[in-house]
Amino acid sequence: MRLKEMRKQNVVISDAKSGINMAIKVSMSNSSLFSSAAPGGYISIPRKKLLKKIETGGARINAWVDSMKASSPTHIKSSGSISATEDQGSWILHHPSALSMFEQITNASKGKQIVMFLDYDGTLSPIVDDPDRAFMSDAMRATVRDVARYFPTAIVSGRCRDKVYSFVRLAELYYAGSHGMDIKGPAKGRKYKKGNQGVLFQPASEFLPMIDEVYTTLLEKTKSTPGAKVENNKFCVSVHFRCVDEKSWSALAEQVRSVLKEYPKLLLTQGRKVLEIRPTIKWDKGKALEFLLESLGFADCNDVLPVYIGDDRTDEDAFKVLRERGQGLGILVSKIPKDTNASYSLQEPSEARTFANT
Numbered sequence: 001m002r003l004k005e006m007r008k009q010n011v012v013i014s015d016a017k018s019g020i021n022m023a024i025k026v027s028m029s030n031s032s033l034f035s036s037a038a039p040g041g042y043i044s045i046p047r048k049k050l051l052k053k054i055e056t057g058g059a060r061i062n063a064w065v066d067s068m069k070a071s072s073p074t075h076i077k078s079s080g081s082i083s084a085t086e087d088q089g090s091w092i093l094h095h096p097s098a099l100s101m102f103e104q105i106t107n108a109s110k111g112k113q114i115v116m117f118l119d120y121d122g123t124l125s126p127i128v129d130d131p132d133r134a135f136m137s138d139a140m141r142a143t144v145r146d147v148a149r150y151f152p153t154a155i156v157s158g159r160c161r162d163k164v165y166s167f168v169r170l171a172e173l174y175y176a177g178s179h180g181m182d183i184k185g186p187a188k189g190r191k192y193k194k195g196n197q198g199v200l201f202q203p204a205s206e207f208l209p210m211i212d213e214v215y216t217t218l219l220e221k222t223k224s225t226p227g228a229k230v231e232n233n234k235f236c237v238s239v240h241f242r243c244v245d246e247k248s249w250s251a252l253a254e255q256v257r258s259v260l261k262e263y264p265k266l267l268l269t270q271g272r273k274v275l276e277i278r279p280t281i282k283w284d285k286g287k288a289l290e291f292l293l294e295s296l297g298f299a300d301c302n303d304v305l306p307v308y309i310g311d312d313r314t315d316e317d318a319f320k321v322l323r324e325r326g327q328g329l330g331i332l333v334s335k336i337p338k339d340t341n342a343s344y345s346l347q348e349p350s351e352a353r354t355f356a357n358t
């Protein structure tokens, strides 16, 4: 298998202590993570504008609802097949399939330690209506287990860390839940580090009471909307639109906005038919990726090749970090063209499995 060939070329990580020190160093600079600027100050410009729209007025909230409708595959298919096909063709040229580029990727990994970062929903598990039933297949679990035998591997998810762990059930991985705001090292097989099995980093712990309060308020506020679901992700909250009639999306988004306006220290981001409420700290999946690389002893290191596979807007923060470092591979899982900082694409979770298995 080619993955195993790559493993033979890789350097071995052995410096445990530096990882721990690195973790502490970053933790101690926590205070600098907290933004006194306006909510959303750290995210990329298009989303910042979008957030501002959500936060500043009921009328403008429709912009988000429209964007969510427009990006749904059903709407794209029905919006004119010729231009959709042309767009697809040009997009794939710029974001070729990671499967078809495997040789180039193998070459890029020569002499480097691959570190795998895997998003969960839409990457390891297919998108389903009920977030509580987004199970990954046994085959996918076996693939991830196999990958983790050769490379340090982290799951980076918007979900609560315990919840994503209950789906993945592999104790040898790193887990970064709540969009990277809750990072924990492997509970077993500490192959890449010694002495640190506990939580590595929780930069938003002071927000826990506020998040709980918002969760309770949102549950109450949205209970009259059929299909709406509010999910407590510990350091953030998700409000799901997937099972809500599209005609009610604007009203639901407005309900969320009306709750959030009482909490200036929280902000909204958008995922796949979901609005996510999170603390206004300068922390995201990209920062989590950097933190984990440092914790593993790969700060300022040329001999590492981080590979990040994700499907969501929130994964863009990680793709952007890789692009800015000029190091690593961002792979977007998507059937449709999307504005992305990823370099490669895969169409769906089954392709992500094939890629990891190859």
Ligand SMILES: O=P(O)(O)OC[C@H]1O[C@H](O[C@H]2O[C@H](CO)[C@@H](O)[C@H](O)[C@H]2O)[C@H](O)[C@@H](O)[C@@H]1O
Binding pocket: 119, 120, 121, 122, 126, 127, 128, 129, 130, 131, 134, 156, 157, 158, 159, 231, 233, 238, 240, 241, 242, 271, 272, 273, 274, 276, 312, 314
């Ligand atoms: O970072 P991720 O691991 O991709 O998590 C992002 C959100 O994923 C989940 O919601 C998404 O998947 C659900 C199950 O397939 C789907 O029903 C929903 O519409 C999607 O948005 C999860 O429930 C959220 O809490 C995560 O933030």
